[in-house]
Amino acid sequence: MSAGGRTAASVEVRYTPTAADFREARAAWDRHTAAGRRARRGRYTIAACPAVLSALLGAAGWAGPLPGVLMLGALLLLLAPPRLQLRRVTRLAADKGEFRVLVDDYGVVVENEDSVTELGWPEQRYHLETPGLLLLLGGSEETGVLTMLPKRGIEDVRRLEELIDRHATALVPE
Incomplete structure (x- = not known):
């Protein structure tokens, strides 16, 4: 994965998205965001x-x-x-193959067979946690854009949670 010269401590997530991942992400988005x-x-x-x-x-x-x-x-x-x-x-998502996500103090880099997307923490201000996923949400609570991080693809979930908590605000249900 190209880190673009990033030197901060990072956590890498590798996964192939499943329908269950998307179903869980959609349910969390429906419950926890205004949109x-x-x-x-x-x-x-x-x-x-x-x-x-x-x-x-x-x-x-x-x-x-x-x-x-x-x-x-x-x-x-x-x-x-x-x-x-x-x-x-x-x-x-199936057409894009395996997703590789690098999360560090600078932000998030999402890479797959088709593309590489870099998002700074100002673009991923909020996060949600479900039993199987960590979800990063863009710009505001009104957004529908999210970065999905299945826990099954993470070796050190606690370290990733701490990193995300330092940079993004947890959304709580209303």
Whole structure:
């Protein structure tokens, strides 16, 4: 991995992303960031419209299949977008092969077969921890950009957590 002349103490993470990683990251993002909570509320609101219409039609005595079709539509509107997004992101990541991430006092370098991305700590101000991941979030709590660090790819998790804590603020649920 090219460190670009970096001399500070660093931690390297190597992993191949899985669908489970992305699912866990998305769930944490949805729960712990303002943007994630807004997106989740939006999905619930959109799905509620056909569900309410279905209930109103049923209460009005509508005997046709429309109320059932509307309920099925509401369920699809709630479940399909996150699953389709997960599938798309997993496919894109699979094409990039193994990810190598170097975390040090200067920031984060993410390298894969296609690219190298360097992010300073001002660009990764926040972090989240889940049972299987450490997540770094960009610029503000409103952002949807994150760097995923699966714990399975880390030899010294405690050292990485200490390094991240020195430079990024932990997000706590509201």
